[in-house]
Amino acid sequence: MASEQFKLNNSQQLPLQAGYSVNANVNLGKVTSKQTLLGKFEDELNSQRRR
Structure with a gap:
C-alpha cells in the first residue's frame, strides 16, 4: 500500500x-x-438479579 486517504465530511483528506x-x-x-x-x-445482569 503506497498511501491511503481518509476523507472527512468537509472534503478534507x-x-x-x-x-x-x-x-x-x-x-x-x-x-x-x-x-x-x-x-x-x-x-444477563437483570436476569441474574431476579434469581
Missing part, C-alpha cells in the same frame, strides 16, 4: 499509514452500537 489505530462510533438507527453491546450484558 487525512493520510493513513499501516499501524494507525482507528476509533469509530457506529449508529444503528436510533441505537448506538455501544447500547446494543451493553444491552446484552444488562439483560
